[in-house]
Amino acid sequence: MTVKELVKGIGDINDTYIEEAEETKKGGRGPRFHWVLILAAVLTALLALSAVAVKGNWFGLREMILGPNDAAGSTISLEGFIGTPEYMASQEWQEFLASYDTDGEILQEIGNGIFAPGTSYNFYNVYSQEMADKLDEIAGKYQLKLHTDLVLNLQAEDLFAQVGGDFLGENRSLAAYMYEDGTFHFDGETDLADYGLLDYQFGRCVRGSFTGATLNIGNAADYTQWIYTTRDGITLTLALSPYKGLILADLGDSLVSVNVLAGTEIPQDHVFSSGSLTAEDLERFSDSFRFSVLTPVQEVDADLWQPVPEDTISPEAFYNATGIELDDAQRFYSEFLRDIESGDRLAVIEKIPYPAVVIMPDRTEVRVENALQLMEYYDVIFTDELWDNIMITRYDLERADLFWHDGLVGAANGFIWFGLLEGEGIRVVTVQSESGAAVRPASY
């Protein structure tokens, strides 16, 4: 590829990214998502914090390890030390997960469907009633609450407002998310004096709730750990391995962990850091936070959970342009998404008028006379990428970012279009995926 080709390609990126960059100048903020169901991705980020950190054997990493320290590495609980309800719940949940649906058959059967949308289970990657029952049993046994709400993409100032102040100093947070009890997590980065760029993942798990947050640290024997007291008087456990650093703060009402993406043997050109990290670097990094701000845990402002106002659409203009009341359009679209989520494929494709034309990724076209014939092509059109576009344009379970053009209502960044058809009511007229596969009425 030539630079010119690449520059031209960059010129064709989605308008929303250009608009987003423009908004930054205006101090614009990213969208807040309330109760959206991209939680699998969020949880994956939290649960799958990657590998790697103890010579020494006091109250530290060893007391957080769940299960064996074997070749696959150690997984530690980020919620509590051994003996705490949070630790025991985490251990039991992890044991259950390790033994459940080992061949992935149940998950396969469910496909893209979401189990019990809008419930606490969505925060725990639960996809069957059996898993839901086990989660309830564990939470009940250890008298822990399950999370009920989550806000994504919290900016630093919002985060500070909820936890009692600025605990970051010169460090930066990128798109934090927070649960209703003040448990939060974010990826962050800093320019550490006398070191350079350093990326990290910061988490706080509030006691009394079950989050299921774990971290694979690799071989625990690779770590050197020690006790360090910060300038604001908080005692930390610091741990450093060839590939990772860890900062752990037991604040009584919460456990704070910082997963530092650098270690003693990191090469200079490392993507997440500026190379080898020393114990002194880790101590200076620890001192750059004000952990004391994070305790006691403050009650989260209830306003944080209020539904986000959708883009300012004039209902009158919407009706004039589409012939559909905005509320009716939202209702129709949310029902369509519920059908997709629940895996009710027939209900999904029955919303499309027939005969229809399926356009394949190679641009060949296939005419289908009815829903049953379309069923064969369902997976070609209703892809993960389409779902991603649905999710990032959804405000909550009832409302999404809708717009209009040529009398039709557009959704999911324009990958879904519906409209009022004479004699047929509201119908989905086009669904397409990023691969180019699409379905549309044969009459269009």
Add this chain to the structure above:
Amino acid sequence: MEDNTIIELYWQRKEEAVTETAAKYGKLCFRIVGNILARHEDCEECVSDTYLKVWNSIPSARPKYFSAFIGRIARNLALDKFAFLNAAKRAQGAAVAFEELEECVSGAASVEDEAEKAHLAQALNRFLATLEKEKRVVFVCRYWRFDSVENIAHRTGYSTGKVKSMLFQLRKKLRAYLESEGIEV
């Protein structure tokens, strides 16, 4: 004036549409083309051409994001002109950004038809979707709009060193991502 109102003026073929566009987005257009072209007269010509092209495009287009729509036209026109100008008439910022992007490609022509262009654009969108918003903004500012590193630092609040560092990492990630998508870099 609201974007929808301006667009409506275009649909009604009222010349006021161009005046309102210039009032609202003239600065944006000049900034974009100014990042690519060095001489003021080239920039003025390019911005005028942008208004003409918008006039000819609406209708039938009804852009949802008007600023992105007009910005893209300005960028493309400026890049077309950039290709025909000698080095002295090219803005230094864009030239440096081009050099930076050389790290991501081999230099051999490979994007030959519309399908491949579309594939590349989709891959770039997916790549951008994988990034944190802050990094995405830095990338777009630098390689879509050709803003200087200093300007991006001012806009985002990062140090210039931080911006350079982020861009370096982003270029590495971009190349790896395109390769993983099966795109011949």
